[in-house]
Amino acid sequence: TIWVAPNGRIWTEGNFHGQKNALIQVLFTWNYNGTYHPQIKQLTTVLNYLQKHYHMQKINVVAHSYGGTEFIHAYMGSKYLQDHMRLNKVVFLGVPVEESLSDQLKYRYHLVNKSTDKNFHQLFLEMxxxxxxxxxxxxxxxGSEEGSKTTDGAVPHIQSEMLKSLVKAHPSIRYHQKVYPKTTHFQLHHRTKILNNIANILWGRN
Incomplete structure (x- = not known):
């Protein structure tokens, strides 16, 4: 487990010892800012620490909500990380990458031009x-909360689905998408079925 403070201080608990497929949890000591940008900076510090101190060259990532937003901005905003830490499998749970589009919209690539989210456009160029x-x-x-086909109650599907537009420039990315019915934003990282599916994605377990 790695904790990171707003001033960039890092401390850890537990052992790594170069274990294959070790599970590493990243926690922010304070994440109640008005935007996610301070966490992007802190997460970049953590990823650099992991690469330089533990010589990690290839990682899997599991992230929920803004945790995923922060990760993709941190990674795409760092040429060093792109050059020294490869991604293998990335699992996003209810992660918004674009936050200006209405939940009434269905995904279409041309919505890139309709977006007024400056953070998304920066990410688009970086990708x-x-x-x-x-x-x-x-x-x-x-997830889709009960009675809805467009949102998990917190993040509209369109704001997560715009990830398709980001990865389109790279044929070597295999993109998979799944919607769990009657599942709220909170339940995405609590339901046993979903956790088992993630385990199967990462480690081939049922």
Whole structure:
């Protein structure tokens, strides 16, 4: 477990010892800011720490909600991480990558031009310029609260589905998308079925 403070201080608990497929949890000591940008900076510090101190060259990522938003911005905003830490499998749970589009919209690529989210447009350019030369698998998992087909109650599907537009520039990315019915934003990381599915994605277990 790694904790990171707003000033960038890091401390850890537990052992790593170069274990294959070790499980590492990242926690922010304070994440109640008005935006997710301070957490992007803190997470970048953590990822650099993992790479430099533990020489991690290839990782899987599981992230819920803004945790995924922060990760993709941290990784895409760092040429060093792109050059020294490869992604393998990325599992996003209810992660918004674009936050200006209405939940009444269905995904279409042309919505890139309708977006007024400056953070999304920055990410779009960073993804386009990413010199990706190896395969990556991205799993975009969403929930639909009871009675709705467009939102998990907190994040509209369209704001997660715009991830398709980001990965389109890279043929080596295999994109998977799944919506769990009658599942709220909170339940995405609590329901046993979903946790088992994630375990199967990462480790091939049922």
């Amino acid at each position: 386009k310029n990413w010199q990706l030369n190896y395969p990556v698998e991205i799993y975009n998992l969403m």
